[in-house]
Amino acid sequence: MAKGFYVSKLAAVFGILFCIAAVSTVIALAIVYAQEKANNNDLLNPSETTTTSGISSSSSSTTTPSDGPWHKYRLPKTLKPYHYDVRLRPVLQLNAQRLYAFHGISEVFFTCNEATSLVIIHSNKLNFTTTPTLRDSAGKPLSVSKVDIVLVTQYLVLHAVNPLEVGKNYSVYTEFDGELADDLAGFYRSEYVEDGETKRIATTQMAATDARKAFPCFDEPAMKATFNITIIHKRDYVALSNMNPIRHNNIIVDRDIWTETVFAKTVKMSTYLVAFVVSQFSSVGDPANSTNRAVRIWGRKKAIEDENQGEYALSITKPILDYFEEYYNTTYPLPKSDQVALPDFSAGAMENWGLITYRETALLFDPAVSSIGNKERVATVVAHELAHQWFGNLVTIRWWNDMWLNEGFASYVEYLGADKAEPSWNIKDLIVLNDVYRVMAVDALVSSHPLTSKEEEVNTPDEINQLFDAISYSKGASVIRMLSSFLSEEVFVKGLGTYLKTFEYDNTVYSDLWTHLQAAVDATSQSLDLPQPVANIMDTWVLQMGFPVVTIDTTTGLVTQKHFLLDSDSTVTRPSEFSYTWIVPMSYSKNASLGNYWLQTSTATVNEFQIHTNEWLLANINVTGYYRVNYDDGNWNKLIAQLEADHTNIPVINRAQIIDDAFNLARAKVVNTRRALDTTRYLWKDAEYMPWQAALSSLNFFKQMFDRSEVYGPMGKYMKQQVRPLFEYFKNMTGNFTTRPESLTDHIHPNLRSAVYCTAVAHGGEAEWNFLWEKFVESDIAQESDKRRAALACSRETWILNRLLEYSLNTSKIRRQDAVSTINSVCSNVIGQSLGWDFVRAKWKTIVNELGGSTFSFRNILHQVTLRFSTDFDLQQLEQFKFDNQESGFGTAAQSLEQAIEKTKANIRWVNENKEMVLNWFKDAIKSENI
Template identity: 55%
Template sequence: MGGGFYISKFVGVVGIVFGAGAVATVIALAVVYSQEVAKNEAVSPTNGGSTIKPPVTTPGGSTVKPQITTPVIPTTAPSNEPWDKYRLPDTLKPDHYNLTLWPRLTVNAQDLYIFTGKSYVVFQCVKETDLILIHSNKLNYTKWGDDHLAKLSALGSTPAPTIKKSWLQPTTQFLVLELNGKLAVGESYQLDTVFVGELADDLGGFYRSVYTEEGEEKVVATTQMQPTDARKAFPCFDEPAMKAIFHITLLHPPMTKCCIMILIKTSYCPVWRTSFDKTKKMSTYLLAFIVSDYDYINSTNDNLNVQIRIYARKKAIADGQGEYALSKTGPILKFFEKYYNATYPLPKSDQIALPDFNAGAMENWGLITYRETALLYDPKMSSNSNKERIATIIAHELAHMWFGNLVTLRWWNDLWLNEGFASYVEYLGANEAEPDWNIKDLIVLGDVHRVFAVDALASSHPLSSREEDIQKPEQISELFDAISYSKGASVLRMLSDFLSEEVFSTGLSVCTVYYHIINIILSNTVLQVAVNSTGTSLPTGQTVHSIMNRWVLQMGFPVVTINTTTGLINQQHFLLDPSTAGSVPPSDFKYEWIVPIRWMKTGVVQQQTWLEDKTAHKPDMIVTGNNWILANLNVSGYYRVNYDNTNWERLLGVLSSHHESIPVINRAQLVDDAFNLARAKYINTTLALRTTKYLRSEREYMPWESALDNLDFFYLMFDRSEIYGIMQTYLKYQIEPLFKHFGNITGNWTEVPTGHMDQYNQANAIRVACSTGMEECQTLTKGWYSQWMKDSANNPIHPNLRTTVYCSAIAAGGAAEWEFGWDQFKAATIAIEADKLRSALACTKQPWLLNKYLEYTLDANKIRKQDATSTIVYIASNVVGQSLAWDFMRDRWNYIFTQYGGGSFSFSNLINGVTKRFSTEFELKQLKQFQADNSEVGFGSGTLAVSQSIERTTANIKWVAENKDSVQTWFTTEVPKE
């Protein structure tokens, strides 16, 4: 321990960087900051109060000139030069980085937050070249003594060639160094840089997160590198296969602490400097470093010999909000060690909750970052679904510690392997943490049904893209969609089911131990060995490789139609709008799949069969009389099932008379398949609607949730028409027994149901009963909310019901209810509670309040940037707010796109969410005009979403025209007479 004030050579260099004079600095940083944030045009950082030092010598011996460069952009037309391509050439391979960063947690004279950095990377030349390309985005560089943006040194006996020319290539995000000679194959070199960037609030790269604690505004300097933002923090070879070791040092103010992936070295100065042990060899996108004044709680799991820490705001830690995550991390880690048959590869597991974070969480190796809502739990404020989300997200991220981090993608075109796998096994890990929840079943609602809606469009895409088709950062970001996550999870679950979980995990354990690059699915050699060694049955002549290629390399999925009269079964590519078949890209497999079929006959499970061709004859599937067939048991396969009309009638009869004969998951499946088959014109829409009639007798969550999800489409299509009223009356009639059931078993709403899914269904009962106008329900929710308004310190509403009750009361109320909700949102001390209020505020029926709320999304002091797009979608989900949100998004697209970043994962959700109700020619015309008007601005990661929205709107127009009359007649007939 010692006092004093430590300044390294780097601090001196930084002093030079910022002491060059305000004019030069303003000019130098204008390019970066105009790109970064429109409001910061033509301003730049000063020295932030540091004493200006004289020129100093860098570690390589060169004197740094007191000036910062601006990007030198070649004025020639676009060419086929290496720097005009987005991928790195295969000439250099990084070995290790030495990086020192100094984030400023207070603004400078120009009202900007900045960070400064010094870095060198040691790399080896693997192919002769006279060019160095290294990724760099929105960084400005100090010129070295030779007047270039970097310094090159040789580490071997052969001298390094001198730099001929250096510049920044903003479009492809490269720092380019042309050399006067060739780098020698096998030789190692060192590239030194000194740079400055903005510690912006854009949620990417090295950025700032701001929160208020005890009246004081505090800043966290944190990171989000995935997929291509490490280059915003320091110059690097920013591709996943370019693994290297990192040596990190952070300079930071007193009273703050630092986190990074690997254990802290003992060389820690509590005033200025923290150095960290070297990392494992790893990809740039998995790097993380954070400066904050957070507290943490910790434990050491004796069975793992791993230190586990949960970091969060001091008050959150003091209030015990990290305890649940801490208690579940150890058991989940232990489960994955057994599942992979591989020891957790690091000595510690840190997890940190951030106020501002664009994704749900990020699997940085050993330092996992989360939104606060995804990690912090308070039993007084958090709902059952909040707890489930925390358990599953922790499991998802911990699964990556092996599969994704230890074993890594070569390129982003196979992102689905990484994210699809974690999205599947998150249910297994969460099931280990909470075995009473039966959570593994929920993958059907959360992933399978969710992604069916996207993958049934002609504008969908395969799981695995061609490498040459995924080049630009926005193309990479676009892959972080439901296909990669949810279809990936669904297909891997199917593979695990027909191989058996034991064979599947055996193959993975071998892969994790021996592979450094993921290729297990497309080559399938490891899994095939496991299959052969266990005698697992596959169709004659087929391998894991031949089966999986059809599910991975072509988009979409089949509908399997079973004729129980003839025993014939066939498959066809399922499209929500069959007329779009002509626009589907050609497939080498001609949209045929090798389909595993688990099935039952009149309640008795049968032996699995396979459909290998377009059509097959299965005599066992012929039934007569009251016998019936149900296929795709537990929805283990990634396909829909259709039947002949006779079998459909038998199944409807079973639902109405003794629905328990059909497994719960398959009751949800029958509803979902029927509604979607009707949209695709395989069956009548009225047949689909008939699957909801039995719901008066249904008490289970999954069938109800499936029905409500599908009826939501009818609301989207008809809630602006005369059909809306009779739909409301019908659904009010159907929900009444469920509402009364939960009132009875909870002591008139004073208790919580025991079962995990019963708690979900209780919330469904209140939501639907209130939204359909049941007076008893509305009186209940308005009474609870009114009681809270009278005594804001004592909220009488159970956390499980708050989202529903808040929405119902605000929808039924006026300005007073909305303003109270807004005040409570601002005062919320836990993000989970704030999120409930944020969604509920969009439920008001007052257009002027919704317009005000939309304006709030542009002010990060009111709605955090991470929440802006989802708030707009919440408002668009309200029939009153839909047109307001659409006009708002169109009018401000340039601003939204600039502020929130074209590569943001949320852009596809924004576009799809705001346009999901579109079903008229006028709306289609507006949507196409929106696409044309913003072609120059672009849509970034939402580009595909625009095409999907146009396709979906076109299909909606046709569907409404073809079904409106029959739907109106059916609801009119089925509404009970008074």
């Protein structure tokens, strides 16, 4: 699954450069169920725990977990499913109760592994129109004493009169209705307007725990089975699912002719990968034939047929699929790959096997209005989801505690797949900025968490969904990249291939991968010189949170490692069996020669790390290791002097590393802040993207801390001074910004829409804002809509920003999927930050109810709204907010709240200690620089 939010790196860079140069600032729905009757049976209207069709209730709201296995969130291991027959009919018109509904018939077949009288399967928000039936292998109904629904754990429980026998097969047959809500979860409804007509879609988002909202199922990743899917729909709609349709039948429903689309039986797969889409979409691509698989891009008819927005994704899908077949040494296991752009979607994309679903911004691309950053987004997300077709779908984690392995791996190889599609971009290097440094900001907190945890620590849907965070995606990608680097790509790929072959259509735990990689190491003739087995090395990175700062004293050769914490005064309460010591693969450059060293202890003396007077040492070449590097003062001075004398002698990635490490070490009080600022002095003569992006990201923290103080004026002047030569360079290179640069990482793109829109709104009033709002409303290109919506938050009028905040929770004005990012955009505006904070506090219960369970970006809302918090009063308000909302809770944002409190405390300390020095440094830098 791709991340649910995105800001173009190129757009962000230009936006920051543009604005700093000008010394200015850029700024569960409460669901009610009703029934559309399919027959005359009474409906089940569940309370805490209820029974169907008059059978007496077995429990109440006072039940305790000890009363039975139905009060545990994990399924018992007594039953194992092997097949489902699922037949669904979505009705995309309002029923008599003014609701959209779907009708379903499902039968799940399973084997009894342990004798039991209980059949427990997942079911959530389904209304059963007949009493669920337990059947034997011949289809004969078996006696059931009662049938319960347990709301807390989302179970359907059948109590068999006679125990089920070990080794025998059984099934549960159900008929049910569900609401086709717009909550972006399970089987849900999406809408769009085309040619003045509102059109509706029935689509799915089953991950992580919402297949149970579409049909009763054993909704855990290890419970793999095959599926026969049948969708009944109006004749002017098209139905898609994981497999190709095998036949279409005309059937009569309520005296009207509907189409019954029957799909081929799926391969063995997890419930969270089941998908179906019913729409009036068009497609571009080729159907399957005897020599090739079908690859098609689906979307709104106008976008696909008239504007050709699916062409780019289509052009890169086949080469990426071909590349991954070679990379994994495994043929793509399905006969087709459909990719669908949805107007409403909670995540960035979802890797449903054979039917990948996307936000429109992550799949559709219009070269007339979309930026190169939009194009990069499409390439990397498509590669990410295609990577999952093997790693995650073919071989699946046993339980969600190892979710990082799925998402971290895909987040790493998405760069390899995108590089195959766009080899001129040099995109593989960007993982350092996009993932390594991004996640280090989170992993440097005591409120971080290890990549993996014990299975029993992850149970509830909220606990599962909290794991879809930067640690799982970006730290996972970072450590897998490090692993591939020290093993070599050849050995890594060989071990990966045997891992996939051994566990295809099955489930694993993360250590299974280590076993296969170790076998590849043992079988290679290469001299890898690993200090310990792969499992021992990697467990230090997987089982404990955080990462080390490695300090090298080049005068003595002494090298040490220590757990790096943003707030050096904080106390780590999470114990570690490794005592926060890592087995660190170190690469270094000395006298233009490269070397490697394994640091296995907290302290060591390495003669090779000693240097002479005229030398400098650089460690962690190309930032392949997941750690920061500190040096003695002498070596820091030499590195900075080298940057100013001839920066090209230091690799581009390491120029970014020197800046990013220095600023973060300064925030943690490992080096002084003056040292960090000194690393930016040379930038006026560096035209490369990565060092500038590292500097801008680091200085963005200064902007957040000081854009309301006297520091901001001198800071803006200094940045204008540094940026001017870069501006002139790209002005000349692009013919006064009329020629598009070929490289992805050339900074300035001729499409300056984001900057123009934001500047116009910021310097305009109500009329300008209303004009852009109308343009936003009428836009049918998602990437363009995103630019306009973000620019609406650039206003300097508080009442206008408040109006936009109110709009964010009105789904008739702003799509539910965009609510959080709209609030975040307002909070990024220095004028809107306090407004956003007040809004979030006042509306928190509503925000949790409407967005907490349906929007993957929800967990980020407290991070963004508190970015500028740096005073004792800010901290007091934040802690009061935590206290006031303990009852309603924080859902998947709970960990984000703890991180916000920790960061606020660190910000207070840092500002108090550094404000005066920073002010004086910028004043002196303006005077002293002659460029």
